[in-house]
Amino acid sequence: MTTLKSTLHDDLTTAIKARDELRSATLRLTLAAIKTEEVAGKEARELSDGEVEKIIAREAKKRREAADAFEQAGRNAQAARERAEGEVLAEYLPQPLTDEELETLVAAAVAEARSVGDEGPKAMGAVMKIVNPRVAGRAEGGRVAAMVKKLLAG
Structure with missing residues (x-):
């Protein structure tokens, strides 16, 4: 069975080979956040897909908030980058409820x-x-x- 984390790793490899800088940078940061969570606490552990999903959701929320902050500061290029990173992360999350x-x-x-x-x-x-x-x-x-x-x- 493929885990969400292994899917992220596979997609990172694909993005690097395709020289997709945005996607590879976003996936690297997300995998780093997952790794940090895995080694937090008394002993290292493997996270469940549900826990990985929560981390991805948290990272996506950070991107949305950063994009809003950049936009208010008139830094539209950075805001666009944050939104694009958020879209990459959204692909790994369940569809939002209507x-x-x-x-x-x-x-x-x-x-x-x-x-x-x-x-x-x-x-x-x-x-x-x-x-x-x-x-x-x-x-x-x-x-x-x-x-x-x-x-x-x-």
Whole structure:
């Protein structure tokens, strides 16, 4: 079985051979972040695909934030580079949920929370606990929280 990490390594080799500087630099940085995570803690360990996915998502988020910062500073070339790196990373992540898909998942979680007596704004934590594993990496936390608030209020 091919792991996500080995796929990244294979794609890095391909990018280097193709002299694709953007892709190879992005994959190198991501693999370095994965390696750092593997050796963090008391003993080195192999990360699961889910853990690797979280690191890729974190790296993609860093690229988005950096692109926004560069754009605000009027440094459009750097902003474009960060966005391009983010697009490379997005290829390794699950497809993000559409607003409709997210609303369906959150609505089900709200109904589940209500069935055990959690209602109104106080139910926020309970609903987030139910919905977070279901969205896992396919929607940003802020977007999920906003949808939960909207459906709890409505």
